[in-house]
Amino acid sequence: MSHVTTIEFTEAWDVPTLINMCEAEGWDFVHGQTTYKWFGRHVGDYPLPEGYTVNDMGKCTHAIRIPGANYEIGVVVKDGKVDLLWDFYSFGKLDEKLGKKAEKLKQAYTLAKVRKQCFKNRKRFKETRKEGYREIRISM
Numbered sequence: 001m002s003h004v005t006t007i008e009f010t011e012a013w014d015v016p017t018l019i020n021m022c023e024a025e026g027w028d029f030v031h032g033q034t035t036y037k038w039f040g041r042h043v044g045d046y047p048l049p050e051g052y053t054v055n056d057m058g059k060c061t062h063a064i065r066i067p068g069a070n071y072e073i074g075v076v077v078k079d080g081k082v083d084l085l086w087d088f089y090s091f092g093k094l095d096e097k098l099g100k101k102a103e104k105l106k107q108a109y110t111l112a113k114v115r116k117q118c119f120k121n122r123k124r125f126k127e128t129r130k131e132g133y134r135e136i137r138i139s140m
Contacts, residue, residue: 004038004049004057004087013082013109015062018075021105021112022064029075033063036074038087049085060085069093073105114138 022029035058042054060074064084071092074085086102088095098104118124118138126137 004042004046004085013075013084015075015077015082017109017112017116018062018064018082020116021108024112024115025108026067028065030063030065030072032061034060036060036063036072036085038071038074038092039089049083052085057085066094066097069097 019029021027038058040058042048042057048054048057056076058074059076061077062075064073064075066073069092071087071094073094076083076085084102084105086092086094086098088100088102090096094102122140124137124139126139128137
């Protein structure tokens with residue numbers, strides 16, 4: 001079954017931060033990949049992402065590969081806006097890697113934004129990953 005949706009977030013995605021996020025997480029940002037892995041066809045059991053048609057499914061500008069997942073995240077750059085499309089159906093294992101609403105991706109993206117801002121403002125950013133959580137320290 002296909003269950004493709006956008007990953008909703010409170011701020012706009014940007015490609016440079018997505019690239020930095022992927023590097024920090026050990027994920028692959030694949031420049032110029034024009035399709036992403038998903039179920040392969042829309043079967044009509046889940047609404048299409050807003051602004052997309054059945055023919056748009058599986059197409060992207062870039063893609064994100066996450067080790068251990070069968071499916072990929074499509075990065076769609078359209079009209080100056082960036083959308084992330086993903087098939088969260090459990091067979092693809094993206095939900096297992098990111099959470100049902102991609103919470104882990106959102107957290108990683110936020111950290112990439114903070115890391116970028118720290119660098120810009122000449123502050124030190126130190127991240128320690130511990131069992132089940134991350135500790136972040138920012139200093140002068």
